[in-house]
Amino acid sequence: MTKSELIQRLSTANPHLHNQDLERVVNTVLEEIAEALTRGERVELRGFGAFSVRERDARLGRNPRTGEKVKVPAKRTPFFKMGKELKERLNDK
Amino acid sequence: MAKGSTLTRAHLAEAVYHDVGLSRKSSSQLVEQMLEEVCKALINGETVKLSSFGNFAVRSKKQRMGRNPKTGEEVPIDPRKVLVFRASHVLKDRINGDD
Numbered sequence: 001m002t003k004s005e006l007i008q009r010l011s012t013a014n015p016h017l018h019n020q021d022l023e024r025v026v027n028t029v030l031e032e033i034a035e036a037l038t039r040g041e042r043v044e045l046r047g048f049g050a051f052s053v054r055e056r057d058a059r060l061g062r063n064p065r066t067g068e069k070v071k072v073p074a075k076r077t078p079f080f081k082m083g084k085e086l087k088e089r090l091n092d093k
Numbered sequence: 094m095a096k097g098s099t100l101t102r103a104h105l106a107e108a109v110y111h112d113v114g115l116s117r118k119s120s121s122q123l124v125e126q127m128l129e130e131v132c133k134a135l136i137n138g139e140t141v142k143l144s145s146f147g148n149f150a151v152r153s154k155k156q157r158m159g160r161n162p163k164t165g166e167e168v169p170i171d172p173r174k175v176l177v178f179r180a181s182h183v184l185k186d187r188i189n190g191d192d
Binding site: 001002003006009010013014017021022024025026028029030031032033034036037038041042043044045046047048049051053075076077078079080082086087089090091 | 098099100101102104105108109112113114115119123124126127128130131132134135136139140141142143144145146147149151173174175176178180184185187188189190
């Protein structure tokens with residue numbers, strides 16, 4: 001399912017709303033999550049899951065093609081942990 | 094908002110209310126419906142691709158033997174499905190302040 005398919009499915013469930021508004025709903029939600037993560041905050045959505053930011057230390061990597069050592073700087077990476085309810089639904093419990 | 098705080102559904106609904114201009118009730122219902130559509134797609138085995146945000150995919154794990162770390166006893170871990178989220182480069186770069 002792509003973003004436009006998601007908007008389409010929301011539109012089917014909400015025939016009284018304009019597609020343009022539903023598109024803004026989806027973009028606003030994703031944008032809010034992205035902004036929170038950029039600020040280093042967690043996003044906790046019960047029943048769905050939680051987004052957080054993990055810190056990765058700088059390390060010495062290797063260019064797999066040349067075998068040359070390269071410094072990989074410390075970075076922050078987004079992380080998602082599935083919620084309990086979704087985990088149970090995925091495994092049909 | 095201070096660093097270390099947590100964003101919830103209520104914040105998302107509030108942002109939708111402000112940015113889209115729908116009623117508070119519709120805004121929170123739509124946030125809920127959006128998450129539910131994503132859940133349903135994943136349960137259905139679909140990959141969810143949200144451009145400039147990331148992809149959610151379901152992976153099936155085979156049965157394997159695990160060990161109870163407390164008792165040392167071997168216990169089978171049932172085959173199960175897990176969810177993996179791969180953030181898009183756009184999101185990764187933003188989080189690292191590279192944009």
